[in-house]
Amino acid sequence: MATAAQNRIEEDVWIPTCCGQCYCMCGIKVRRQNGIVTEIEGNPDAPTGRGSICPKGLASPHLLYDPYRVNYPLKRTNPEKGLGVDPKFVRISWEEALDTIVQKLNECRDRDPRGAFFQATTTQASEIRFGVIGFMKGFGTPNYWVSGGGLHCGNGAHFMNGIMHVAWSIIPDFAHCNYALNFGCSKGHGAGHVDVQNATKAADARARGFKNVVFDPFQSAQASKAHEWVPIKVGTDGAMALGLVNSLLNEHGIYDAEYLMYKTNAPYLIRPDDGRYVRDDVTGNPIVWDLEDNCPRVHNDSAVARVEYEDEAHEVALTGTFKVNGMDCNPAFVLLKEHVKKYTPEYVEKITSVPAAAVSRIAKEFGEAAEIGSTVTIQTEKGPKKIPSRPVATHFFRGAQGHTNSGWTCLSIDMVNHMVGAADTWG
Ligand code: SF4
Structure with missing residues (x-):
């Protein structure tokens, strides 16, 4: 039995630090009494977690004081290895x-x-x-x-996020997004990067009317929390995404022409002989068709290039056929529209098991929720700046990308965002 002297609290401090139980590193406060950790709670002043922590973090003192915790170096003395062989540490x-x-x-x-x-x-x-x-x-x-290679981590996802968004990982802009499609992805549902913070943000978004549609073969944590869970055959997310692109472009005629013209390679003219870009003889840069001056131009010519949303530039062709260097060339967007035509809702249903009507409906809901053409004005250090508002997002992670053709699957899912201009902007 402890004596009164042993029970006396001589030290009682709260120490701000980070939880080290996973790479999210949530901000925590640790209570130390007489040299013993007695309590942990989230630190509301920390940007990661904002005062919330997960059960694993909360339980971490048990790890610290686990009687079987290895607290000193051990050396193997038995060179023989194998099942059932005592390493004689x-x-x-x-x-x-x-x-x-x-x-x-x-x-x-x-x-x-x-x-x-x-x-x-x-x-x-x-x-x-x-x-x-x-x-x-x-x-x-x-x-x-x-x-973390293999299914464990984000082979295709990190690769594609890096190429398309210069980011390790992407999530919806939960503060402003109104409609998101999860493909085998738990972000916002207690897993993934900065998981506690994302879960909090997703919960706040739900409270203000954000809708989440989850494609998942099983009723995962995110599927069980979804507004709509769409069961899908394992490993077919890429076909589903291409079906959404087809429905947007060829069924509903929904796409963000302005974004595609100035922020993507959709207007780059394609050679009919080898399917590659038509390139400028001097710079080697891809060529687009200037609709105002009715002539070919290098894609980054200031007459046709827009860096900021409010920059002035001539419109460039996304559709049509144009004569360049004696060849009849189409913009890449024409080829994309043709390529995805085979992903009809019925064809997608056969591959994915998602009903054709759902493919078509979800594409329409997503396209309409994108509010193409809308803008917001944000404050920057250089003053107010107008940017597109696209409050929709597709996002993907392990479930969608842990299969053959992982990179292509992620690219297809990300392409749904790009069709409506919902990339790296408000929403
Ligand atoms: S998510 Fe949980 S385990 Fe990971 S750092 Fe935060 S509290 Fe710790």
């Missing part, structure tokens, strides 16, 4: 552990520093990886791998 001092590692690293560096390979995991706190990278640079090896 023995406790060693930190000095011996560090000396052993330093000796091995020195031997490696003498042979060739590139022989050192560092392996990290995505499920550790992010800042640890920066320390590892700094050490690697100093050591002289470029060989480093953050595990």
Whole structure:
């Protein structure tokens, strides 16, 4: 039984820090009494989590005080390995552990520093990886791998997000989005990057009328919270996305011509002989057709290029046939419209099991919710700036991309956004 002296609280402090139980690194406050962690809660002043934490974070003191926690170095003494073989670990001092590692690293560096390979995991706190990278640079090896390859992580998703959005990961702009399509993706539902914060934002969005449609083969966390769960055959998300693109373009005639003209390669003219871009002889840049001066121009010619939304520029062709270098050329958008024509709602139903009527309806709902043509004015350090408002989003992650043709699947899903101009803008 504890004595009165032992029960006396001589220290009682709350320490602001980060939870280290996963890479989200939610801001937390830890209560320490007499040197013991007694309580954890979310830190409302922290941008990650905004005061909320998940059950795993909340339970982390149990890990700290787990009687089986490994608190000191162990050395394997049995060289024989195999199932059921006792590794005969023995406790060693930190000095011996560090000396052993330093000796091995020195031997490696003498042979060739590139022989050192560092392996990290995505499920550790992010800042640890920066320390590892700094050490690697100093050591002289470029060989480093953050595990998570394969289905575990976002092979196609990160790749495509990087190309299309210069981002590791994408989520809807929950503060302004009104309609989102999740493809095998739990963001906003207690998983993924900055998960607690996204879950809070998604909950706030729902309260103000945001609608979430979830394509998922099973009733996942996000499907169970969805306004509409659309069961889909495993690995067919790409076909579903192309079906939505077809319905938008060829069935409902919904697309953001302004966005496609100035922000994508949809107007680039295509050679009929090899299907590649028609390019300028001098710069090698792709060519578009200037509808105002009725002539070909390099795509980034100031007459036809718009950087900011309010910049003035001539319209360029998205449809039609134009004679360039003696060839009859179409804008890429014409080829895209033709290419996706085979993804009729009925064809998509056969592949995905999603009813044809649902494919067509969801495309229409998405296209209408995009509010094509609408704008908002935001404040920037250079003053007010008008930008498009497109309060819709498709997003994808492991479920959609953990299959063959992962990159193409992600590109197809992302293309639904681009058809209505809903990329990297308000909404
Ligand atoms: S999501 Fe949970 S486990 Fe991950 S950092 Fe936040 S509180 Fe910790």
